[in-house]
Every structure is written in C-alpha cells, then in structure tokens.
Amino acid sequence: MNPFRPLKRFFLTTGELALFAIQAGRESFHRPLEFGETLNQLYEIGWRSLPLLTVAGFAIGTVLALQTRSSMQSFGAEALIPEAVSFGLFRDVGPLVTGLLVSGRVGAVIGAELAEMRVTSQIDALECLAVDSLKYLAVTRIIACVIALPILTNLLNFSGLAGGMTAEFLTSHMSAQLYLNDAFRMMSWSDYIPPTVKTLAFGFLIGTVSTFLGYTASKGAAGVGRASTLSVVTSSLLVILSDVILVKLILFWFPG
Numbered sequence: 001m002n003p004f005r006p007l008k009r010f011f012l013t014t015g016e017l018a019l020f021a022i023q024a025g026r027e028s029f030h031r032p033l034e035f036g037e038t039l040n041q042l043y044e045i046g047w048r049s050l051p052l053l054t055v056a057g058f059a060i061g062t063v064l065a066l067q068t069r070s071s072m073q074s075f076g077a078e079a080l081i082p083e084a085v086s087f088g089l090f091r092d093v094g095p096l097v098t099g100l101l102v103s104g105r106v107g108a109v110i111g112a113e114l115a116e117m118r119v120t121s122q123i124d125a126l127e128c129l130a131v132d133s134l135k136y137l138a139v140t141r142i143i144a145c146v147i148a149l150p151i152l153t154n155l156l157n158f159s160g161l162a163g164g165m166t167a168e169f170l171t172s173h174m175s176a177q178l179y180l181n182d183a184f185r186m187m188s189w190s191d192y193i194p195p196t197v198k199t200l201a202f203g204f205l206i207g208t209v210s211t212f213l214g215y216t217a218s219k220g221a222a223g224v225g226r227a228s229t230l231s232v233v234t235s236s237l238l239v240i241l242s243d244v245i246l247v248k249l250i251l252f253w254f255p256g
Contacts, residue, residue, distance in 0.1 A: 016212075016216070017208070017209065017212050020138075020208065020211075020212045020215075020216075021204075021208045021212075023134065024134065024138055024139050024142055024208060024211070027132075027134060027135045027139050028135075028139050028142070028143060030135075032135075034135060034136055034139070034140050037136060037140040038140045038143050038144055040140075041140050041141050041143075041144035042144045042147060042148060044109075044144075045102075045106050045141070045144045045145055045148045046144070046147070046148035046151060046152060049101075049102060049105060049106065049148070049152055050152075050155065052101060052105060053098060053101060053102075053152050053155050053156045053159070054155060054156075054159045055159075056097065056101060056156065056159075057089075057094070057097075057155065057156035057157065057158070057159030057160040057162075057163065058159045058160065058162060058163035058166075059163060060089070060093060060097060060156075060160045060163065061085060061089060061159065061160030061161055061162065061163030061164040061165075061167070062163035062164065062166065062167045063163075064084075064085045064088055064089070064093070064160070064163075064164060065081060065085050065163070065164035065165075065167035065168055066167055066171075068081050068084045068085060068088075069081055069167075069168075069171065069172075072084070078172065079182065080182075081164075081168060081182075082164065082165075082168065082174075082179045082180075082182035082183035083182055083183060083185065083186055083187075085160070085161065085164040085183065086161060086164075086183035086184065086187060087186075087187065087191065089156075089157050089160045089161060089164075090157050090187065090191060090192050090195060090196075091191055091195050092195070092247070093160075094153055094156050094157040094160060094195070095153050095195045095196065095198060095199050095202070095243070096239070096240070096243050097156065098149065098152050098153040098156045098199060098202075099149065099199060099202035099206070099239040099243070100236055100239060100240075101156075102145070102148070102149060102152060102202075102203075102206060103202075103206045103210075103231075103232060103235040103236045103239055104232055104236065106145065106206060106210070107206055107209070107210040107231040107232045107235045107236075108210075108228045108229075108231055108232050110141055110207070110210035110211055110214055110231060111210045111213050111214040111217075111227040111228045111229075111230065111231030111232075112214065112224055112225075112227065112228040112231075113214060114137060114138070114210075114211060114213075114214025114215050114217070114227070115213070115214040115217035115223055115224040115226075115227035115228065116224050117137070117214075118214065118215065118216070118217045118218070118223075119217060119218065119219075119220055119221070119223055119224060123137065123215070133215075134215070137211070137215065138211040138212075138215055141207050141210070141211050142203075142204065142207035142208055142211060143207075144207070145203035145204065145206050145207030146200055146203040146204050146207065147203070148203065149199040149200065149202050149203035149206075150196050150197070150199050150200060150203075153195075153196055153199045154196065161180075161183060164179075164183075165179045165180070165183075190254040194250045194253070194254055195250065198242075198243070198246040198250065201242055201246060202239050202242065202243075205235060205238045205239060205242060206235045206239065209231060209234050209235040209238060210231040210235055213227045213230050213231045213234070214227045214228075214231065
C-alpha cells in the first residue's frame with residue numbers, strides 16, 4: 001500500500017472543495033437567484049433550529065452564571081457576574097457553540113439529503129430538466145447558512161443572558177433591570193459586532209462543506225452515511241479552526 005495515498009487523497013479533496021466553494025460563490029451572484037428555494041432552506045436551517053438554540057443558550061447562560069458565582073464569591077465580586085456572563089457569551093461562547101450546534105444538526109441533514117439525491121440519480125434528473133443543480137441545491141443552502149448563523153447566534157446569546165438572569169434571580173434575587181444594566185455597562189459595539197460577523201464565515205464553511213460532501217457522494221447507501229458523518233465532523237473542525245484564526249484577527253483589529 002502506498003503510504004502517501006491518504007495524503008494525496010486529502011490534498012485532492014481539499015482542492016476540489018476549494019474549487020467547489022469558488023464556483024458556488026461565483027454562482028450566488030448570477031441569475032436566476034432562486035429566492036423561493038433560498039427561503040425554503042432558511043426555514044429548514046434557521047427556523048427549525050430555533051428550539052435547539054434557545055434551550056442550549058438558556059442552559060449555557062445558567063451554567064455560566066452559577067460557575068462564575070462560585071468563583072467570584074471568593075473575591076467578593078458577585079456584582080461582576082452579569083458582566084462576566086455577557087462578555088463570555090457575546091465574545092466567545094455564543095458564536096462558537098452556535099456554529100458547532102448548527103454544524104451538527106444542519107450539516108448532517110444537508111449532507112444526507114444531497115447524498116441521497118446523488119446516489120438515486122435525482123440530481124441527474126434535475127440536470128436533464130435544464131435545472132442548474134449546483135445553484136438550486138448547493139448555493140441556496142450555502143446562502144441560507146450564511147444568513148441564518150448570525151441570527152441564530154443572537155438568539156443563543158440573548159437566551160443565555162436570560163438563563164444567567166434567571167440563575168441570579170433565584171440565587172441572589174437580583175432584579176432584571178439591575179442585571180441587564182450591569183451586563184451591558186462595560187460592553188461596547190466592538191465586543192458585539194465582530195464576534196457576530198465572524199459567524200458569517202461559520203455559515204459559509206458549514207454550508208459549503210456539507211453541500212460539497214453530499215453533492216459529490218457515491219457508492220450507494222454507504223455513501224449517504226459517510227457524507228452525513230463527514231459533513232458533521234469536517235464542518236465542526238473547520239468552525240473550531242476558523243474561530244481560533246478569527247479571534248486572533250478580532251483581537252488584533254479591536255485590541256480594547
């Protein structure tokens with residue numbers, strides 16, 4: 001067995017993914033724009049993810065508040081708990097957790113859907129009907145992911161803020177007005193906008209990787225399962241790696 005074969009396959013797949021991303025990005029600006037299918041995918045990707053993101057955000061905010069309180073009490077700094085929760089959510093935890101949750105839920109669905117369409121020749125049938133399958137199936141999903149990620153991130157952030165507020169009310173009877181005033185007292189737009197904007201990159205990565213793996217799937221039913229699994233694993237890893245890079249860039253451009 002050639003020991004360089006896996007490495008060669010990795011570079012070939014990476015190159016194909018890059019070309020696919022470039023082609024999909026170029027096609028997204030060409031007519032027809034497929035507004036109807038894009039709205040349908042926004043419903044599937046965004047609206048149907050709302051319950052998961054809401055519950056997860058509330059739980060994360062509650063845990064952050066409780067864990068922060070156990071640390072702050074030893075320093076007599078309980079008044080800083082709302083600020084710590086809001087900074088943790090809006091700057092770091094919220095965008096990353098949203099990207100990982102969406103890659104797990106949406107990535108698997110997109111990869112499995114397109115892979116099943118590929119192995120059952122449905123994509124070939126669309127092309128026989130003079131339908132641009134890349135634009136109709138891939139570009140619409142990528143655009144929906146890019147649009148949905150910032151919205152879902154804000155939902156998770158404010159749901160987490162509500163969870164922290166609830167935890168503080170139950171433990172220290174802090175009022176909602178005082179909690180919100182403290183949470184946003186030291187926060188500026190540079191703490192809110194850049195972390196939210198970076199989720200656009202998360203959405204593009206999740207949508208591109210998932211559609212690519214599903215669109216190029218083969219080998220029957222086994223290919224469907226492989227595309228679904230690889231979509232989740234690969235998109236999650238790329239979200240984590242891109243988050244490291246984007247955090248460094250944000251700290252460089254917005255050092256305050």
